[in-house]
Amino acid sequence: MAEAHQAVAFQFTVTPDGIDLQLCHEALRQIYLSGLHSWKKRFIRFKNGIMTGVYPGSPTGLFVVVVGYMSSTKYALVDPTLGLTAKLGAHIPLSRYMSEESQRLVGGVLVGTGLWVTIIFIMRNVLKCLLSWHGWMHARHGQVSWKTRIWMVFVRLFSGRKPMLYSFQSSLPRLPVPPVKDTMKRYLESARPLMDDEQFKRMEGLAKDFEKTLGPKLQWYLKLKSWWASNYVSDWWEEYIYLRGRGPIMVNSNYYAMDFLYVFPTNLQAARAGNAIHAIMLYRRKLDRAQIKPIYILENRVPLCSAQWERMFNTSRIPGEETGVDTDTIQHMNESKHIAVYHKGRYYKVWMFYDGRLLLPREIEQQMERILADKSEPQPGEEMLAALTAGDRVPWANARKTYFSRGKNKQSLDAVEKAAFFVTLDDTEQRYDAANPVRSLDSYAKSLLHGKCYDRWFDKSFNLIVFKNGTMGLNAEHSWADAPIVGHLWEHVLSMDPVKLGYTETGHCKGELHPSLPGPQRLQWDIPAECQNIITSSLQVAKALADDVDSHIFPFDNFGKGLIKKCRTSPDAFIQIALQLAHYRDKGKFCLTYEASMTRLFREGRTETVRSCTVETCAFVRSMINKESREQRLKLLKMAAEKHQQLYRLAMTGKGIDRHLFCLYVVSKYLGEESPFLKEVLSEPWRLSTSQTPLQQVELFDLVRHPEYVSSGGGFGPVADDGYGVSYIIVGENLINFHISSKLSSPETDSHRFGNNIKQAMLDILDLFQLDNKKADK
Incomplete structure (x- = not known):
């Protein structure tokens, strides 16, 4: 491996003539560039902290206010502070050594600064009051009342200019009780x-x-x-x-995100990893510099909380020993310059910076190629080590404390847990196969959700998984953030990869190889037999859990939100009602239903539950089962959809x-x-747990000209032993991708049967509107 050739900073030998010191200038140069990079990053964070701290004001505003105040008092000969300026100037330190004019100048600066701070305080609190009003939510889709328009003008007026990602944090209202x-x-x-x-x-x-x-x-x-x-x-x-x-987080908590459905940019595993890793690191750089735009709703007027972005990178979940005494914790590092990579049972530390800059895609591909070419065998216990993160938490916590708290094991574990993120170069092939769509997508989803149970580090904030044939995906830990945050990163990666970064005709990343780039560092482990037994035990627990997952993923392309909107119905309400109809046909009964909604209109908001199984929805489902008149069913459908929208609004506004x-x-x-x-x-068990994956950056994908660039969305494991987990993503105007999970051990559930019921329920509800659309009659 190339790590054997890494330079040291200096060498010395002792001779009869004294000490012969030989400095390695290249190593010293790298140290200098690394330090320069760190100081630049600190300065940017310091500057962004100031900009965010004074928002919606700005340092430029301070200059304008102070100069304006000083000019008005000097030329208008009016002192609006009634002598306060002079008194402040006379009581500052060293005032007796200053002239009267200097004292007046300093006092004016202090008063002007106080005025500027007061203006910021007023703007921030007015904006907080404005954002506490949610009357705009009750308007019909596509309609904006005059009251809402006036409110939007005031929000825009008090929102300041050029906000950064965290600019609105102090202006967001608190979640009401x-x-x-x-x-x-x-x-x-x-x-x-x-x-x-x-x-x-x-x-x-x-x-x-x-x-x-x-x-x-x-x-x-x-x-x-x-x-x-x-x-x-x-x-x-x-x-x-x-x-x-204390149970496994694999399947039970972690979730996944898929690649493009129909596009395969390259078949080269190392090349796909090179572009994806580079795109992720570019996103991290934008995040560090707070250059990611705040997320808005309602015509880019109402900001959402950005707190969850803070722990996206350099983060790992650390296992705690037992409930009630020591819980898991989230370890977040301010800085990490490397990633951890797993391939065929071996772990590597790969530096992401060289010559004071981020590695380019072709250089990252070069590092991945070196790992793929390495023929060395895993060390004892190394291959299945990550099974500890897939099994129960207490054995992992005890093993970590006993076997990974010192020596080479601690150093290697630190390299994994303190990495920017984790990468798995998977040795299997996964992809959507048009000839066998059901089996290929189901296998793909299960691989992303749990893999072999030992080839993903489930404690990392997220794992990038690149398969042997170039397909990729993510597996994300849930505690630090919710799915839309990871989804925002993934949209950035998918938009950068094939279009902006691209590949050569031979499938490699664009750019040149680096002639002297130090190679990946193979991590070293010394895992005793006792620890290997714990790893084996954790793997058995994880495999039993993984083998029980029944996944079914299908693209529903009969129609999409374009046609649903023609029915004058909310697409989300339409799908949720269809899920209720499908579930009743599947099991012959209703159940407590969980639909995830966000509360990020409030500071540090996360999620709330919409209980989608309502009296109104049940009445509509019974009317469909009993085949009542079309007019009656349409009436009940409208009432059910309006009720669902009302519940969603209540959940989003803190009244869940x-x-x-x-x-x-x-x-x-x-x-x-x-x-x-x-x-x-x-x-009470949630036997139907549902979630919509939002497409947040629509501008990144031109689905009209390039409909093939569609994301498959993502999914999660079943929540109840006898229930279903359903995730769906509305892509463009004509496609909805569904991800269904359940447990094979339950005699009540069958993910494929439920998928067929969902398809039929969607078609049956649309048929009530008798729209003249041939595509809907497929």
Whole structure:
């Protein structure tokens, strides 16, 4: 391996004539360039911190305000501060050594600065008040009221110029705590279609008792936290839902993202990795410089919280030992100049910078080629080491503390956990095969979700997986951020790869090989037999979990959102209602349904649940099953869609049910109070868990001219043992990709059967509108 040829900074020998010191100028040059790069990065972060800290003001605004104030007082001969300027100038340090004119000048600067800070404070709080109004959500799609237009003008006026990614953080409102009474009312409304009269009467009694007795006490603590913390949900959600879990995070928590569906830019594994890794590092550079634009909704007027971007890179989940004593933690490094790469059971550390710059795609391909050409065998225990991250958390925590806390094992583990991200050069081939679309996509999804259970480092913030035939994808850890954040990165990579970076005619990355680039460093391990036994045990747990996953991915191209909009129905509501119809046909019953919604209109917001199984939706499904008149079914469909939209708005604006109930439960545990109502509500299984993957940067993909450049979206494992997980992405006007998961061990579920029911439900609902579209009749 090329690491044997890496230069050292100096050499010396002791001779009778003294010490002969020989400096290696190339190594010293690399040290100098590395230090220069670090200082540049620190300066950029410092500058961006100032720009973000004073937003919506700016340092230029400070100059304008101070100069304007000084000029007005000097030439207009008016002192609006009624002598404060002179008093400030006279009381500053060293004032007795300054002339009266100098004192007045310094005092003017201080007053002008105070005025500038006051203006920023007022603008920021006015903007926060404006962003707390959500009346614009209740307008019909495509219509904007005069009240909303006036509001949008004021938002634009107080939003400042050229915002960076984190500019709006201090201007976002805090997530409100909904009244207990409202939450109880909405919960009972969501529970009604899933219970008979006797069950509902019992639950209604528990809810009313909670509302009158324990509820107000717990609510007081939540109110207190909402005033003190920036978000009353997010830290507890991260800790208790993700980090305190002791079961495997593979399948149960981690999720995946797929490559293009129909485009295969190159068949060369190293070349695809070269472009993808370079694109990811370019994204990281933009992130470090805060050059990524804030995410907006409503005609680029309403900003969303950007806090989740902070831990995208240089981040790893660290296992804790046992529940209640030591939870998992998230380790984030401010800087990492390398990536960790896995191939055929061996780990490598690959530096991403040389000569003070980021490696170019062809140079990264060169490094990947060296790894692929390495014929050395894995060290004992090395090949399946990552199975520790796939199995239960306690054995991994104990093994990490016992066998990876010192020596070469610690150094190698640090290289993996402190890497910018993790790369797997997979030795299998995965791809959409038009001749066998079902099997090829199902195999592709399972490989991204769990692989061989030992060839992904599931604790890393995300894994880039590049297959032998050049197809690629991501596997992401869930605790640090939600899927739209990783999706934003992935959209950037897919848009850069085949078009902006491109490949040569032979499939290689563009550019030249580097003649003296130091090669990858093979990581060294000393894993004893006892630890190898723990690895084997973790692998058995992980394989049992992976083998039980029944994945089914299919592109639904009969119609898309273009035709759904002609029905004057929200595409998301249309799909969610179709899922309810499909589930009833699949199982013959309704179930508690989870649809993920975001709360990033608020500071540090993450997700909220939309309970999609409503009284209105159930009424529509029954009308379809009973084949009632078309007019009646259309009427019930409209009511169900409007109800779903209402619930989605409530969830986005902090008036959801489940996060409030979750936090009330956490407080009750801290206080040692038992609540039969909360215990029962939070133990209810989500037998249908759904999520839409949003396409956030539509401008990056010209799907009209290049419809083949469509993303397959991504998916996740089943949440309940006897339930389904469904993820879908609406791509362009004519395509919806579905990702379905369930467990083979459940006699109640079958992902392929459910997929067929979804297709039929979509077609049956569209048929109610009797649109003249041949494509819909496929």
